[in-house]
Amino acid sequence: MKKLASCVMFLPILFLLCGFDFGGQKSSCSKALSRIDSLDAARNEVRSRQIEAEIAALCPDGSAGHYVNALMFERVGNIDGAISEYRQALHQEPNFPRASGNLGLLYAQQGKNNEASVELTRGLAASSNARYHKALGRVLADMKVYSLALHHLTEAGNILVRDSEIFTRLAEVRLAMGQPSLALEEYGRALNANPADDTAHIGIAAIYLKQNDLDKALEQLKKAEMANPQNRKTHLMMAEIYEKKGDTKLANFEYLLSGKGKNIKANSDAIHQPAKPLVQPSQPPAQPTISPKQTSDPILTKSLRESVKSLQKTIKDSPENAAETYGKLGDIYRLSGKDKEAIAAYKEAEYLNTSDSNVYLNLGILHEKQGNLDEAVVAYKDAVRVNSKNANARFRLAEIRNTRGFYQEALEQYGEFLKLKPNSPDVQLKVARLLAKKKEIALAIGAYDSVLKSAPNNADANREIAALYRTNKLDDKAIEHYKKALDQQKDDTETRNALVSLYVKHKQYDNITALLKEAAELFPDDPNNHYKLGLICEFRKSNDDAIASYKKAIELKPDHARALNALGRLYMKTGRTIEAREALDAAKKADPSLDETTSLQNNDRDEFSPEPRGIIHHRKKPRPSRKNKAAQAKATSRKPKSKASKKATNKTSKKAGAPSKNSGTPKTKSTDKTKAKKSK
Numbered sequence: 001m002k003k004l005a006s007c008v009m010f011l012p013i014l015f016l017l018c019g020f021d022f023g024g025q026k027s028s029c030s031k032a033l034s035r036i037d038s039l040d041a042a043r044n045e046v047r048s049r050q051i052e053a054e055i056a057a058l059c060p061d062g063s064a065g066h067y068v069n070a071l072m073f074e075r076v077g078n079i080d081g082a083i084s085e086y087r088q089a090l091h092q093e094p095n096f097p098r099a100s101g102n103l104g105l106l107y108a109q110q111g112k113n114n115e116a117s118v119e120l121t122r123g124l125a126a127s128s129n130a131r132y133h134k135a136l137g138r139v140l141a142d143m144k145v146y147s148l149a150l151h152h153l154t155e156a157g158n159i160l161v162r163d164s165e166i167f168t169r170l171a172e173v174r175l176a177m178g179q180p181s182l183a184l185e186e187y188g189r190a191l192n193a194n195p196a197d198d199t200a201h202i203g204i205a206a207i208y209l210k211q212n213d214l215d216k217a218l219e220q221l222k223k224a225e226m227a228n229p230q231n232r233k234t235h236l237m238m239a240e241i242y243e244k245k246g247d248t249k250l251a252n253f254e255y256l257l258s259g260k261g262k263n264i265k266a267n268s269d270a271i272h273q274p275a276k277p278l279v280q281p282s283q284p285p286a287q288p289t290i291s292p293k294q295t296s297d298p299i300l301t302k303s304l305r306e307s308v309k310s311l312q313k314t315i316k317d318s319p320e321n322a323a324e325t326y327g328k329l330g331d332i333y334r335l336s337g338k339d340k341e342a343i344a345a346y347k348e349a350e351y352l353n354t355s356d357s358n359v360y361l362n363l364g365i366l367h368e369k370q371g372n373l374d375e376a377v378v379a380y381k382d383a384v385r386v387n388s389k390n391a392n393a394r395f396r397l398a399e400i401r402n403t404r405g406f407y408q409e410a411l412e413q414y415g416e417f418l419k420l421k422p423n424s425p426d427v428q429l430k431v432a433r434l435l436a437k438k439k440e441i442a443l444a445i446g447a448y449d450s451v452l453k454s455a456p457n458n459a460d461a462n463r464e465i466a467a468l469y470r471t472n473k474l475d476d477k478a479i480e481h482y483k484k485a486l487d488q489q490k491d492d493t494e495t496r497n498a499l500v501s502l503y504v505k506h507k508q509y510d511n512i513t514a515l516l517k518e519a520a521e522l523f524p525d526d527p528n529n530h531y532k533l534g535l536i537c538e539f540r541k542s543n544d545d546a547i548a549s550y551k552k553a554i555e556l557k558p559d560h561a562r563a564l565n566a567l568g569r570l571y572m573k574t575g576r577t578i579e580a581r582e583a584l585d586a587a588k589k590a591d592p593s594l595d596e597t598t599s600l601q602n603n604d605r606d607e608f609s610p611e612p613r614g615i616i617h618h619r620k621k622p623r624p625s626r627k628n629k630a631a632q633a634k635a636t637s638r639k640p641k642s643k644a645s646k647k648a649t650n651k652t653s654k655k656a657g658a659p660s661k662n663s664g665t666p667k668t669k670s671t672d673k674t675k676a677k678k679s680k
Helices: 002-017 025-034 047-058 063-075 079-092 097-109 113-126 130-142 145-159 164-176 180-193 199-212 214-225 232-245 247-257 302-317 321-336 339-350 356-368 374-387 391-403 407-420 423-437 441-454 459-471 475-490 495-507 509-522 525-541 543-556 561-573 578-589 595-608 614-619 625-637 643-655 671-680
Strands: none
Touching: 025 047, 025 063, 047 063, 063 079, 063 097, 079 097, 097 113, 097 130, 113 625, 130 145, 130 164, 130 214, 145 164, 164 180, 164 199, 180 199, 199 214, 199 232, 214 232, 232 247, 247 321, 302 321, 321 339, 321 356, 339 356, 356 374, 356 391, 391 423, 407 423, 423 441, 423 459, 423 543, 441 459, 459 495, 459 614, 475 495, 509 525, 525 543, 525 561, 543 561, 561 578, 561 595, 578 595, 578 614
């Protein structure tokens, strides 16, 4: 017996040493895999890190643990380590769509298009992930599989409506397919998502160039230059346009800024004639801080190095033109990425009181880039002082004021910008939002109307003006604009919910049903959409449709407590008692706090319990016969009266001349009449 007891005692240790865990490790890894879905629902980074820690603790050596390790490697920039961990996760769990999709994203970054297309396709097999669609669309576009690229990029654009890169890619695919008009539409959507997308402006300019519309092309390139001054492609295209227009000086200077240096002369012909400084300097200008090492920097092309030397020579030979020359020198350094040298050159031009407003503008942009907002504000104000029509300086100044909460100053600068460039719906939208923030509702609505005149399909403007109309109880107007916003962005749940709320208010049930059906079709994997559709069908007495919708919600999410509760309620209404009990029990198990479920279950027990008490409780009372009525009346008359009623009776009897109750004569005239009637 002692030996047997010792063997039993050592059994757990033996199982542990042998790696036998009765399925515990496997179940914990399964639980860890199911927790991965909750990473997307995490509201902040702290919560995401907590979930990752839980997953790693549950399954440190399994596929879920390797997946979390890969995420960590990605965050620190260790791409090779992340790829290795994703591969290990897939080795242990081949059917792991998230690991496949994320691995495909990394392969796409490395230019491994064949591997990326395989893994991204596997990632999309389980769910429609917008990032996977976007990456796969780009890969297929590079592989010149344009029809599939178009499909995946369109799918990504339907979800990531603020990602301008998707639409520029779509435009490039359209161009490759020989559809320039559709490409222009896609570039327009890119600019609607991000007005500062220089790639979109350049793409539009290229289309106009092919159509030989030089003025429109130049206009787009100037916008691209404002959005990204260091894009050399912009300056090269501008140089070519100026060359076609016969403006040699401007063409030469743009070639210089593009780094090509085509036909650059070493004299002042490559530089615009300088204007007189506003104020004569009290000291001679200092030489810019440029060393021979800087001029021979490999970042600068040969032509640019020659241009720097040429400008240095011009400063020495023509000090009277130094202010403008320093400005040109600053431009060269800025476009070559040498921000410190550019700032030094611009400051020299500023010290010499240059009359070139763009020098102050560019100086402000560089200060803003480095986070020196106070210095940027001073530079932008100088740009406006020198040239009140410098729209770009006013815009940058307004942006900083808006960011810092000086809304009135921001409005003033935006207003001045719009006087110079009235056809700017993106800026008009900023003005409308500021006015709405200041509670100037009438002015805000007017500003939104201005936006919608030039951009009637702007989803943001339609949604925001609808909210203002709704606040002012102008529901018809609100519905009109909410519908326009929803037409542009079908996935806008906020707008869809606002429309449903307004339709409920006005009892427009057909419209509610249509909206909820559309939501269920657009997002068939969302159980809440099917649950809401079931509610409206139940309300409209379409019980079969309601049951089908509730069942679909439960199919997608078996523990959807509200759908289970609603299904049980509907089964009770239609007399399907057993099914009702099953659904309500499941609802109670999924969410014990649901009060309606408890109430329905109690009603169910009261109504369907076979005990006599429950039946008697619900049995209708028998209709009393004439004898019973008389007995009840007699019993009522025998009930003791209150003191007040006794007094009232005595007074009445005395007035009528009848004897009181205490006199021993219980009969009255009325009782005699009653007897007479009965005898008859």
